[in-house]
Amino acid sequence: xxxxxxxxxxxxxxxxxxxxxxxxxxxxxxxxxxxxxxxxxxxxxxxxxxxxxxxxxxxxxxxxxxxxxxxxxxxxxxxxxxxxxxxxxxxxxxxxxxxxxxxxxxxxxxxxxxxxxxxxxxxxxxxxxxxxxxxxxxxxxxxxxxxxxxxxxxxxxxxxxxxxxxxxxxxxxxxxxxxxxxxxxxxxxxxxxxxxxxxxxxxxxxxxxxxxxxxxxxxxxxxxxxxxxxxxxxxxxxxxxxxxxxxxxxxxxxxxxxxxxxxxxxxxxxxxxxxxxxxxxxxxxxxxxxxxxxxxxxxxxxxxxxxxxxxxxxxxxxxxxxxxxxxxxxxxxxxxxxxxxxxxxxxxxxxxxxxxxxxxxxxxxxxxxxxxx
Amino acid sequence: xxxxxxxxxxxxxxxxxxxxxxxxxxxxxxxxxxxxxxxxxxxxxxxxxxxxxxxxxxxxxxxxxxxxxxxxxxxxxxxxxxxxxxxxxxxxxxxxxxxxxxxxxxxxxxxxxxxxxxxxxxxxxxxxxxxxxxxxxxxxxxxxxxxxxxxxxxxxxxxxxxxxxxxxxxxxxxxxxxxxxxxxxxxxxxxxxxxxxxxxxxxxxxxxxxxxxxxxxxxxxxxxxxxxxxxxxxxxxxxxxxxxxxxxxxxxxxxxxxxxxxxxxxxxxxxxxxxxxxxxxxxxxxxxxxxxxxxxxxxxxxxxxxxxxxxxxxxxxxxxxxxxxxxxxxxxxxxxxxxxxxxxxxxxxxxxxxxxxxxxxxxxxxxxx
Numbered sequence: 001x002x003x004x005x006x007x008x009x010x011x012x013x014x015x016x017x018x019x020x021x022x023x024x025x026x027x028x029x030x031x032x033x034x035x036x037x038x039x040x041x042x043x044x045x046x047x048x049x050x051x052x053x054x055x056x057x058x059x060x061x062x063x064x065x066x067x068x069x070x071x072x073x074x075x076x077x078x079x080x081x082x083x084x085x086x087x088x089x090x091x092x093x094x095x096x097x098x099x100x101x102x103x104x105x106x107x108x109x110x111x112x113x114x115x116x117x118x119x120x121x122x123x124x125x126x127x128x129x130x131x132x133x134x135x136x137x138x139x140x141x142x143x144x145x146x147x148x149x150x151x152x153x154x155x156x157x158x159x160x161x162x163x164x165x166x167x168x169x170x171x172x173x174x175x176x177x178x179x180x181x182x183x184x185x186x187x188x189x190x191x192x193x194x195x196x197x198x199x200x201x202x203x204x205x206x207x208x209x210x211x212x213x214x215x216x217x218x219x220x221x222x223x224x225x226x227x228x229x230x231x232x233x234x235x236x237x238x239x240x241x242x243x244x245x246x247x248x249x250x251x252x253x254x255x256x257x258x259x260x261x262x263x264x265x266x267x268x269x270x271x272x273x274x275x276x277x278x279x280x281x282x283x284x285x286x287x288x289x290x291x292x293x294x295x296x297x298x299x300x301x302x303x304x305x306x307x308x309x310x311x312x313x314x315x316x317x318x319x320x321x322x323x324x325x326x327x328x329x330x331x332x333x334x335x336x337x338x339x340x341x342x343x344x345x346x347x348x349x350x351x352x353x354x355x356x357x358x359x360x361x362x363x364x365x366x367x368x369x370x371x372x373x
Numbered sequence: 374x375x376x377x378x379x380x381x382x383x384x385x386x387x388x389x390x391x392x393x394x395x396x397x398x399x400x401x402x403x404x405x406x407x408x409x410x411x412x413x414x415x416x417x418x419x420x421x422x423x424x425x426x427x428x429x430x431x432x433x434x435x436x437x438x439x440x441x442x443x444x445x446x447x448x449x450x451x452x453x454x455x456x457x458x459x460x461x462x463x464x465x466x467x468x469x470x471x472x473x474x475x476x477x478x479x480x481x482x483x484x485x486x487x488x489x490x491x492x493x494x495x496x497x498x499x500x501x502x503x504x505x506x507x508x509x510x511x512x513x514x515x516x517x518x519x520x521x522x523x524x525x526x527x528x529x530x531x532x533x534x535x536x537x538x539x540x541x542x543x544x545x546x547x548x549x550x551x552x553x554x555x556x557x558x559x560x561x562x563x564x565x566x567x568x569x570x571x572x573x574x575x576x577x578x579x580x581x582x583x584x585x586x587x588x589x590x591x592x593x594x595x596x597x598x599x600x601x602x603x604x605x606x607x608x609x610x611x612x613x614x615x616x617x618x619x620x621x622x623x624x625x626x627x628x629x630x631x632x633x634x635x636x637x638x639x640x641x642x643x644x645x646x647x648x649x650x651x652x653x654x655x656x657x658x659x660x661x662x663x664x665x666x667x668x669x670x671x672x673x674x675x676x677x678x679x680x681x682x683x684x685x686x687x688x689x690x691x692x693x694x695x696x697x698x699x700x701x702x703x704x705x706x707x708x709x710x711x712x713x714x715x716x717x718x719x720x721x722x723x724x725x726x727x728x729x730x731x732x733x734x735x736x737x738x739x740x741x742x
Contacts, residue, residue, distance in 0.1 A: 028654075032657075036661055039661070039665070040665065043665055043669050043670070043684065044669060046680070046681055046684055047669040047670055047680050047681075047684050047688075048669060048674060048675055049675055049679035049680070049681075050415070050496055050497035050500075050675045050679070051496075051675075051676075051679050052500065052676075054678065071528070097535060098535075098706065098708045098711075098712060099708055099711055099712040100698070100702070100706070100708070100712055100713075115527075116527060116528070119527065120527075121527055121528075121529060122527060122528050122529070123528075123529050123530075123531050124528060124529070124530055124531070125530075125531050125533070126530050126531065126532045126533065127533055127535055128532060128533070128534050128535065129534075129535055129536065129706075130534035130535055130536050130537035130538060130540055131536050131537055131544070131545060131701050131705045131706055132545050132676060133415075133416070133537055133540040133541060133542045133544065133545045134415040134416050134497065134542065134545070135675075135676055136534055136537070136540060137416060137501070137540055138497075138500050138501065138504060140532045140534065141504035141505075141507075141508065142504070143530060143532065144508075144530050144532060145504070145507060145508075147526070147528055147529075147530040148511070148526045148528075148530075149526075150526075150528065151526025151527050151528035151529075152526050154527060154528075155527065160484060160514065160520075161479050161482065161484060161485065161514060161519045161520070162436070162479060162484075162485050162486075162487060162510060162513065162514060162519065163484065163485070163486050163487070163510070164469075164486070164487045164488075164489055164506050164507060164510045165486050165487070165488055165489065166489045166491055166502075166503045166506060166507075167488065167489065167490055167491065168491050168492075168493030168499055169457065169460055169490050169491065169492055169493055170460075170492060170493050170494050171493035171494055171496065171499070172493060174493055174496045174499055174500070175496070176496045176497075178494070178496075179494055179495055179496050179497075195657075199653075285652075286651075286652070286653040287565070287652040287653055287656060288393070289653075290653055290656040290657060290660070291393075291397050291401075291656060294401055294660075295401070295404065298404065298405055298408055299404075299408050302408045302409065302412050302413070303408075303412060307413070307674070308412065308413040308414060308415060308674075309414075309415070309417055309495050309497075309498060311417040311418075311419070311420065311421075311466070311498070312414035312415065312416055312417040312418060312498075313411070313412050313414060314411060314412075314414075316411075317411060317412045331463065334494055335461075335463070338494055339460075339461055339494070341461055341462075345461055345462055
């Protein structure tokens with residue numbers, strides 16, 4: 001009890017109360033804490049979807065036979081392709097691909113039915129718009145498999161000697177939001193955390209109240225600790241907001257220990273506060289803070305694997321991404337939310353994150369105090 | 374007209390004098406180009422795959438060899454006996470489990486099922502891995518002569534990829550980056566310029582002068598259109614050198630579209646600037662509204678058709694979406710006007726709308742006598 005009393009009567013406590021009051025009174029900060037994170041999570045989670053389905057398929061059927069019609073019907077049976085148009089000739093089909101009206105074209109030769117009946121091999125031509133390299137790759141894989149399977153089904157065969165049964169772990173429904181949302185929680189914390197903490201620090205620099213604070217008997221560390229503590233609390237509120245959105249809007253499974261997730265998010269928040277103080281130290285005005293934050297946040301987000309997978313980056317960027325604290329947080333968030341990984345497996349990532357938190361916070365505090373002196 | 378030009382000249386002079394802004398106007402777009410251009414690749418290569426071979430026979434080893442023969446997969450250690458362990462730890466993206474009697478069953482002409490556990494976290498690559506494993510299995514059957522002759526499918530697909538036969542992802546990503554950069558930065562600069570006049574109070578002089586809000590804004594519009602064209606030139610030159618982009622076919626759509634697009638971006642910035650009171654708000658407004666929409670609702674990363682209903686409506690009024698169609702056509706497809714004739718029109722209409730809003734806001738504030 002006496003410890004608690006000692007705390008509530010201390011100078012630090014008074015400073016913390018002052019900071020909390022300042023944050024609560026600042027409409028802009030309250031807005032920044034609630035509005036952008038919600039919008040970002042919703043838009044990222046809903047808009048980014050790599051699904052390859054309902055690709056528009058144009059058909060030029062020179063055979064015009066029941067066989068060819070059945071063949072076309074089998075291609076669109078699984079929703080990957082959707083018939084957009086029938087074209088009388090290859091030239092017109094090609095024009096439709098060129099103008100982007102269809103993304104896939106199928107040409108069935110005139111002797112399709114005859115050759116099939118005679119048991120001769122038939123070649124059908126498939127044109128795929130390759131501009132979207134990723135989708136084109138998956139689509140070409142699908143169409144080849146579908147055509148193969150259809151062809152084999154025409155000759156009643158025994159089952160294939162070796163078949164491969166694929167099972168998707170962690171995200172059996174292949175919901176794209178399950179991939180993006182845990183990563184975007186990290187993105188949101190980075191953007192909001194660095195911005196909010198730099199705003200609260202730079203404001204005092206801007207308005208000149210920092211000098212007043214320095215004149216008071218409060219020590220440098222007390223001033224900083226009093227700034228960091230309430231920031232930490234409000235940003236933890238953002239973690240709760242983000243995980244609530246993840247749970248109730250996107251139905252994320254949160255398979256791991258939720259308290260471990262909260263604790264590690266707390267560690268990551270210290271990294272973000274460190275970035276924020278650093279930004280506030282190197283900039284003179286709020287506008288500069290926002291502009292220089294681009295230099296930090298764009299690479300931080302892009303190299304983290306939150307949006308594009310790290311495995312597909314060129315080697316240089318893959319190595320660089322190890323120095324990105326967000327990368328480690330995204331790994332932790334995905335492991336805890338989707339995989340249900342235990343601490344025993346996660347500890348190397350946790351350790352790296354702790355090192356980053358100590359480093360960012362330490363360096364930024366040192367620079368900030370040097371600037372004050 | 375002279376007044377507009379004079380205003381434009383004054384604006385450019387002011388821009389030139391602010392070193393930080395000039396640096397940001399040209400350095401930031403390049404930084405974004407490099408990071409996005411090199412680091413956004415959707416399809417994983419060298420996917421780590423671990424194998425649990427219970428059979429360990431010559432045939433199963435041939436199968437494993439075939440899996441790695443396509444260079445899509447690289448071996449990853451299994452670590453113990455639990456097939457999900459490497460996936461949990463993230464050191465493999467898939468584990469293939471070969472059953473103990475693999476060779477015996479195959480030689481006895483009994484069907485065997487090989488199990489594959491695939492990490493479904495990264496949805497896109499989960500599909501890539503599934504396709505890859507299936508294709509490799511087919512390849513194994515064919516090359517080991519295990520397919521009975523009648524199993525050869527009578528229908529063979531001759532797939533041809535148009536415009537980008539090597540499936541280079543940079544051809545998809547880099548033209549998209551133009552859409553993001555050339556929207557976000559010109560609009561941000563214009564918004565800052567307008568808001569600065571508000572903050573410093575110089576805007577009151579404009580209100581008091583007989584220069585109309587329209588003429589004043591047109592001057593700014595023109596000035597930042599020039600700055601935007603400068604940015605575009607720098608970004609395009611660097612992208613041509615580093616990523617080997619070349620015009621395919623008729624570049625006139627691109628040139629016309631570029632000017633209209635930059636004009637729309639500046640108009641958007643002026644609108645945000647007219648709405649907000651301080652520079653921080655202006656930068657955040659353009660950053661959040663501009664970056665988020667240009668990045669996520671424009672079809673820059675994944676197909677625009679995949680955006681679900683309420684957002685898909687919004688994506689129809691995002692100029693970046695139309696401009697990216699123009700750039701992808703100009704640098705990859707090469708169809709020209711017949712393919713994207715509507716895009717410059719759509720961008721122009723949206724830009725005119727923003728400009729109109731900005732003039733209305735400022736017009737209301739102007740003193741009248």
